[in-house]
Amino acid sequence: MKRWLRGLLIGGTVGACGVVLALTPFELPLETRVGLHALFHLRGERPPPPEVAVVAIDGRTGEKLGLSTLPRDWPRSMHGSRGEQEDLAFARAVERANRVVLFEHLSGRRQPVEDQSGRVRGTVWVEELEPPVPPLAAAARGLGPFPLPKMGAAVHEFWTFKSSAREAPTMPATAMQIFSLQHYERWRALLATSARAPLDGLPLKATEIRNAKQLKALMWNTRQLFEKDPDLADRIATSAGAKDQLSQVPAALLGLYSGNNERYLNYYGPPGTIPTLPYHAIIKGSDPNLAPAALDVAGKVVFVGYSDLYDPGQPDRFFTVFTRDDGVDLSGVEIAATAFANLLTDSSLKPLGAVTTLLLLLVFGLVVGAVVYLTPAVLGVILAIVLTGAYAFGAQTNFSNAGVWWPLATPVLVQLPLALFIGLIAQYRLERRRVEHISEAIRQYVPENVSRALTAAELAPGDVNKVTYGTCLATDMAGFSTIAEKMAPGELASFLNEYFEVLAQALKRHNVEVTEFRADAIMCAWTGARDDAAVRHLPVQAALEAAQDIGQFNRQRNLPGSLRVGLADGEFYVGHAGGGGHFVYSIVGDCANTASRIESLNKHLGTQLLATRTVVDGEDELLVRYLGKYRFVGKTEALPIAEIVSTKAAATASQLDLCARFAPALEAFEQGDWALAAERFENVMSAFSQDGPSRFLLERCREYLRPDAKPDDLGVIAMRSK
Secondary structure (H helix, E strand, O other), X not given: OOHHHHHHHHHHHHHHHHHHHHOOOOHHHHHHHHHHHHHHHHHOOOOOOOOEEEXXXXXXXXXXXXXXXXXXXXXXXXXXXXXXOOOOOHHHXXXXXXXXXXXXXXXXEEEEEEOOOOOEEEEEEEEEEEOOOHHHHHHOOEEEOOOOOEEOOEXXXXXXXEHXXXXXXXXXXXXXXXXXXXXXXXXXXXXXXXXXXXXXXXXXXXXXXXXXXXXXXXXHHHHHHHHHOOOHHHHHHHOOOHHXXXXXXXXXXXXXXXXXXXXXXXXXXXXXXXXXEEXXXXXXXOOOOOOHHHHOOOOOEEEEEEOOOOOOOOOOEEEOOOOOOOOOOEEHHHHHHHHHHHHHOOOOEEEOOHHHHHHHHHHHHHHHHHHHHHOOHHHHHHHHHHHHHHXXXXXXXXXXXXXXXXXXXXXXXXXXXXXXXXXHHHHHHHHHHHHHHHHHHHHOOOOHHHHHHHHOOOOOHHHHOEEEEEEEEEEEEOOHHHHHOOOOHHHHHHHHHHHHHHHHXXXXXXXXXXXXXXXXXXXXXXEOOOOOOHHHHHHHHHHHHHHHHXXXXXXXXXXXXXXXXXXXXXXXXXXXXXXXXXXXXXXXXXXXXXXXXXXXHHHXXXXXEEEEHHHHOOOOOEEEEEEEEEEOOOOOOOEEEEEEEEEOOOOOHHHHHHHHHXXXXXXXXXXXXXXXHHHHHHHHHHHOOOOHHHHHXXXXXXXXXXXXXXXXXXXXXXXXXX
16 A cells, blocks of 8 residues: 555544544533633633623622621512612512513422323423512513533533423523613514514514513514524525624624524633622622722623622532632622623634534544654654644634634544554554565675664664674585576576575575575575584584485476585674675685685585585584595695585485495595505495595595605695686
8 A cells, every 4th residue: 555545544544533532422521621621721811791790699798788698588678779769679679670680490300200090101301490479570571590501510501592491591591682672673673674484473662571471472482483494594694784783782682592592601711700799889889899980880781699709618609611729610690691791792602513523523633644654753743743733723713713612622632642643653663664674675685683783773884794703605506507508598597596595495494694695606604603513513404404405406307416515614704895886795704715615626526515624523413524634726724624424313324334435545545655545445436436535536546656746745635726
């Protein structure tokens, strides 16, 4: 698979994981508890609209007014004293004000369902509205509950209409409608222009809406218009002249009636961000901590309730994203004021639609995952973090400026780490495969341990050169020239590759370290300490096995010839050799040259496996025939050479007899008794007519028997050609 396709696959996996998470029940709690919390705190506080305020009853209000600490123990006349100068009933004050919304308690319980016989068949959840006492309910301009849906321990949402309570408008929605009655005629005209259904349920003028029952009917009928005609809001917004007519209040009404019943609260800040006036200051008309102008609430929608900005144990408190460090939560009355302010400015949070959210998570994961995989590791991590930061900046900008809520926790805390993990692991695997491929390629030319060290950057190329002790093994194919002249070049190359494969496998099975191919020959080496017998034992075993395998190789192809092997031990150089920018990993030194000369000696002696005597010393399991001391052309030192005949376990009686007869003949030769040596070699030849060493040494004996042909060094066989 191409790398860019693999990158898209990884990115798609990261994106798909984000999509799957978004489709599970875990995504919303994650985004509200983490993402939304972060967005609010990054945005910080923002000023609420000036039309809203809170009149707060707290733990000190009763003391300031000389009353009980608990508001439920106060006389109702306290609440009406600002509406009437005299001690009038609270209900008359509420009725005369004609703009008061009272809290309507919403109770819910699970109720059993029984059949005709009284047997319980199941349960059903029932919610009921409990209005204030009748005089107050009749006097109020509006009634409304204010239930708050909780997610875990926190409050993030509010209702505008409570579907489970017969679409009852909540207190903030009711307050919004009463506040907007001053624009009612203009609002009704907009509806009349764009609505397809008749407006029979909507009074012509605001003055016809005199009590809470009529107001609730107005709101219910208006809501039905929008629910039955989903395009009504769009027609109003795009109708001719609507741009001028849709000032703040009509636009807020449009948002109230056309939006969802559940809205996300757009908090303005910690407790007290919405202007909060002490209840006792309003009652008394003054407060030493407030300027007189601050107590002027004309033109404002005032929410009255319990709100203590100092007591973390206050009743009616709710944990929110702006709960203070000292434990003080937002009060229910301030949350109600916040909901009203959101409705008034049409600024409640707007989560992205489901399809948009899924597409956004898919694209984000696709881009970040692909970037991490397709770019170098360090750069990929940096780019992924930058892209995530850019996404977070976009999410924060939209949240702060438009109240649009993008998912934040899922991309930052789930998809980014996942992209880094998968991308970097995939990069590591890719790099590992690349290193393995490079190592495999290098291994064709240098030892395996060297290739691993080079690809792992454990040593520099120059550090692989060394002078070491070891055993060199040289091979050659007997009869190669005859074979080569009968084959085309391509056929010959294929034949050589097969031949070398068989030969190299035999060497590899005995842990050969360095292998150098030279035409039809191989030079290889084992390295180690002088006192390590394995450095000599392994090449001897490899030579025996290679000779056997090549013999079988030739027989399968009806080819003449055999493998010739020469072994020598000593110090030599292994490493780079060459020039002009081209190098090979080679074995260089007298030891390698000697092994090559010994291999060539096989041609003169008619043998296969020859080695210096030092190589086979201590190899007690071998049948070895000592062949004498040989001095090669250009050399000054003579070397004792031995033939590796076989292992003792596999030796035949004929081989044992040959070795037994050959030894005394060689002994006479080395003592210079040419006549006796010749007689004994002739004796060997009579039984083993094809024995090459006996024939070669017999010829030398006959030569030395001539008066003019004495050897320079007694017992040393001087070679006259390579």
